[in-house]
Amino acid sequence: MKPRWKGKGFEAKASADPMSKIVSQLHSSLIETETCGLLSSCSVLVEVDAELADLFNRACFGRPRITVQKDKHWFQLDMEETFYLCFSLKCLKVIGEDGSIKSNEELWEYFKSKKPAFPISYKAYSHLRHKNWVVRLGLQYGVDFVAYRHHPALVHSEYAVLALPEGDDDLNGRLRVWSDVHCTVRLCGSVAKTLLIVIVNSNGLGASSPSCLEHYTVEERTITRWNPEQSREDQRGLQNQTNEGII
Template identity: 85%
Template sequence: MMPRWKGKGLQAKANADPMSKIVSQLQSSLIQFETRGLLSSCSVLVEVDAELADLLNRSCFGRPRITAQEDKQWFQLDMEEAFYLCFSLKCLKVIGEDGSIKSNEELWDYFKSKKLVFPVSYKVYSHLRHKNWVVRSGLQYGVDFVAYRHHPALVHSEYAVLALSEGDNDLNGRLRVWSDVHCTVRLCGSVAKTLLTVIVNSNNQGANSPSCLEHYTVEERTITRWNPERSREDQTGPKNGTKKGVTRF
């Protein structure tokens, strides 16, 4: 599936301002101003000025929150977003309810207590972010994330992403029965997205600290419907053969 840009000339605009460059600018700004966030239940709130708000918007981290304080702007980061800025980019500090700055280990334990599958979901989120995909919540499509080639204002999301754990039953057996596969793929097709499963293998490592992440490995696999046009007798062969990591049915 080719990227679906939302207007003429937007691909050139995205190429001229790559996401890697925008995220690097955000990282530098957060470090420069020693930005701190406030831990709030299952998210982190960050007070920002107009410049930082623009960078967060452009890099697609968090969402602006409307408050009664007109002189203040706040962004709400999801758990994966906040931990990525803290642990992977090392550009954000998070303050707990007791007023102390939380270490990466403390944040890890806190987020795990709020979301049982956080180690798996974070590994998938960081894996895609490291590849410069924009990663957003996929709740409205019944998946974990949706992945965009660039800013959602410029292009439609290409992938609906499921974060799965190798040999783990904590994910309610998603895609383990045919009806689940069929329903999920049909839903993705109706909104012009390809289903991407990212399977995390812990390699028998525990999840006691974020250091375990370096031992985790991931396998990407797309699942698409079989196209009968690829098997017509008057064709010498498929234009695009099935590649490793692609499952069709």
């Protein structure tokens, strides 16, 4: 399935301003400003100035929250987004409810308590982000994430992503029967997306600390519906050849 750009010239615009460059700019700005986020249940709130707000938007991290004060910009980051900025990019610090800055280990344990499958979902998220895909939550499609080639304002998402552990795991008991696969693939097809299964193998290391992530391995599999028309010979071409043979 080819990328579906939302307008003429958008592909060229995306090529001229690659996502890797935008994320690098966000990374530098967050380090320079020593930005901190506030832990709030299953998300983190970050107060930023107008310049950083623009970078958060362009890099597709978090979602802006409406405030009554015009000069204040707040972004709400999901757990995977927060940990990626803290652990992988090392450009964000998070302050807990007790007012102390949380270590990566403390955040890891906190996010696992809120979402037992967090180690698997985070590994899948970071795997795609490292490849410069824009990754957003995919709850509206019944999947974990959706992946975009560039900013969602420029292009439609190409993949609906499910993050699954290797083998049989009670945390993610999905796609175990054919009817699950059939329903998910049909849904993805109806919204013009390819189902991408990101299989994470912990290699028996468990998830006691975030350091185990470097030993996790990832396998990608795409599942699509078989279209018989794509496998048939051109009947009109065959008919023409037959007619020519008769003559």
